[in-house]
Amino acid sequence: MNSQWRRVIYFLLLVVTVGCQNQPPSVPILWGPQRGRPNDTLVFSMISLDKEGDSIAYLIEINQESLFGWSQWFPPGIEVNQQLSFNDTGSYILRVKARDSQHESGWSDEYQVWIRLYLPSVPRKPSGPDxxxxxxxxxxxxxxxxxxxxxxxxxxxxxxxxxxxxxxxxxxxxxxxxxxxxxxxxxxxxxxxxxxxxxxxxxxxxxxxxxxxxxxx
CATH class of the missing domain: 2.60.40.10 (Immunoglobulins)
Incomplete structure (x- = not known):
């Protein structure tokens, strides 16, 4: 095998090896309250894994708009909390993705939050003597x-x-x-x-x- 083919094979092996060494973080899981009032402080949680154990940052979108940019770095596999507050009533769609130093994950499933002026339910009819x-x-x-x-x-x-x-x-x-x-x-x-x-x-x-x-x- 001549030196040119050796260089080609070496290059291909290098590409495959590098690809195997670093994969994107897993698509995050997002959860939290699905109902709240205007200006309530709601806490949402997210988690993602990274095969290589790299630190992970998160990006949250609300109605396809990022309000905070990428978060700080966190260890993979730990629950990360984010406080959110919504000024107006309505329906909000949240999603999140993760990244390590080299790659980004895909977006999480969409998570819907309803903001309304929630009242207590009407109580049961009182019970007592006739x-x-x-x-x-x-x-x-x-x-x-x-x-x-x-x-x-x-x-x-x-x-x-x-x-x-x-x-x-x-x-x-x-x-x-x-x-x-x-x-x-x-x-x-x-x-x-x-x-x-x-x-x-x-x-x-x-x-x-x-x-x-x-x-x-």
Whole structure:
């Protein structure tokens, strides 16, 4: 084999070897909250691997626009967090890619985030007795959820007055409140919820209670 062919083979082997020595980082995985309010601080996480163990930087796009440029360098295979805040309501599409010192990965799957003025869900219809005596306390129960899984407080409307707000509890927690009716009649009991941002739900469906005088029953 002449020297010219040796040089050609050596060059091809060098190209193959160099290609095997350094590959792009893996396409990142991106995850985080999918719902939030305007100006909430939302934390998103990403991770990518690199076969050669090279340090990795990340580039995030929001609606196909990069707002921050490439991140600093991180070790491969560790979870990297990025705080984001959105000023306006709407739908936002996020994606991320990674790079090492030589190559860039492809883009991650698109990740959709909805920004709205999320209110607590309307609570369940209160449950309690169908009837009671004037001047005797009655207790009603309710529960409710929140689309952002935030703590919620509840307030009952008794048909003759509004109760105090309860303490904040985890979504789905059953809460109760008591009330004393001072006059006879039929009353509708409702409840509503609020979160720590001050967002208030609508009133629940009513539960009817009949209040009567003891001597007339």
């Amino acid at each position: 009837s009671a005596v004037v001047g005797v306390p009655v207790t009603f129960y309710t529960s409710g959820l929140h689309p952002l899984d935030e703590l919620v407080s509840f307030q009952f409307w008794w048909g003759d007055t509004t109760g105090d707000w309860s303490g904040f509890v985890m979504p789905g927690t059953v809460v109760r409140d008591s009330h004393t009716f001072n006059s006879a009649g039929t009353f509708e009991v409702r409840c509503r919820a609020k979160d720590k941002e001050g967002c208030v739900s609508g009133w629940s469906a009513p539960e009817t209670i009949f209040i009567y005088n003891a001597q007339s029953h």
